[in-house]
Amino acid sequence: MSAACGSSSPFSPPDRLPLLGRAPEDELYRTLSVRITAGQFLAAARALAARLPPAPYVVNLCHNRLYVAVGFAAALLRGQVSILAGDPTEQWLKALARRYPQAYVLAEAPDLRVALPVHIVGFEPERGQGDDAPPLLAADQLAALVLTSGSTGEPVPHAKHWGSLVARTLTAAERFQFESDAPAGIVGTVPSQHMYGLESTLLLPWHAPAASFCGDAFYPSDILAALQTMQEPRWLVTTPFQLRALLASEVSLPPLAGIISATAPLSADQAEAAERRWQTKVFEIFGATEVGAIATRRTTAEEEWQTYSGITLAAEEGGVRVFAEGTPPGRLADAIALVDSTRFRLLGRREDLIKRAGKRASLAGLTQALMEIEGVEDGIFVAPENLDSEPTARLTAYVVAPTRSVAEIRAALSQKIEPAFLPRRIIKLERLPRNATGKLPRQALRALSARFGDP
């Protein structure tokens, strides 16, 4: 191990940080059949970097974590900014092509949905040099733009600088007590282009003693095969939805050192069931795409969240501000009660912001998309309370559209919004229960839900 842990304080980051903080023979990634060392990875990143077209931006649409990672590393070496979008809709891809016309797409296969040139990714360690020291990158180099949905449904970019990404992987490794004499084997069930997956599955091996699984890990039987591939101590990086499916399935997992869950609140019952069944520890990460991972807690032991070292919170008018070294201060959209500057309790979501499957959207933005459909005279999206915790809970849309059928409205919506937020029920009404000022009082919406039997 080179200077991975401990030598640098997150409060006084060096100006330049190596691409990799691991020894050439250390394993970074593993597939069902192959192990990739830091040396091989660096060689492959250099070989790919040499072949990349000149451009300021690269939209990384690769699927396999290994290809996403080598593409991201190659872009860093070339000073190109990676645009990362979890699972972009066609509308997002169109918006990206409009906003970043000089960008190109990096993918495993031609992608006909996007109006940008596509460069096919490759992993060719034999064509590059990997044994010498990894190059140093400026801490303030703009590494990535991670996209989330804005209030109108358009993608909003969040700037990620190299120094802050490295600082965060080091603090995560410290929090979860990864040790260099027994590197962790990580199986992530989340996409690498999502901020959680980027930090906790793709980047962790670059600077912390860990190897990350690259391959399918979605269904319980995939996760079993992936975990069997990795060495102990094994860590599962997942979401409440997948943890729930794992608990409900009959697969018997190999020993787990820890489970990390994020994207939605995990119930204490589920955490306890998981700890009991697999004799393990379940941690949650609380994060926001603007800032990245912010805090953790051991769900069965603590109600309060503890921020990562180097991250502090401060209450401000109508919200909470986050201070993290190397990142501009961010605002949290969740309702939070501060205990002190590094500990807090979550109070739930704000009225308009909804989360599902690691994605978030604004009800106002979704309603706007509905209203833009031809023939829709009035409409509103309504979310059940348990949207982020109950797999079958979905949005409902109430619509006034005398000339359009429910199927037509559904088809039009599916062009505009992500599948996670498509309403399961679209209910046509003659008019919405607007009050004298044209507003839809919450009480009237509750009455609607009761009348149409929403759960």
Add this chain to the structure above:
Amino acid sequence: MPTAIDHQTAEEAELARLLVETLHLDIPPESIDPVMPLFGDELGLDSIDALELALAISRAYGVEIKSDDARNKEIFASLRSLAGYIAEHRTR
């Protein structure tokens, strides 16, 4: 004007009921066209639905769905393809 749909076989009708029950769909099971795509515009199913559905199928039929099965997309393509895969692999 609803268009005529393909006739559901007995196995497809049973699977359609499982689908509607598991995912709390707001449609009658018999209205699912066995040859229409399950994921995408028609029913608006997403990855969490796939996970729930895989779990229900494993319980009801003892069939484990896997991502690395090269036929995964084909299997989930329609009610008919899914019913066919289950018929081939069911253990209960």
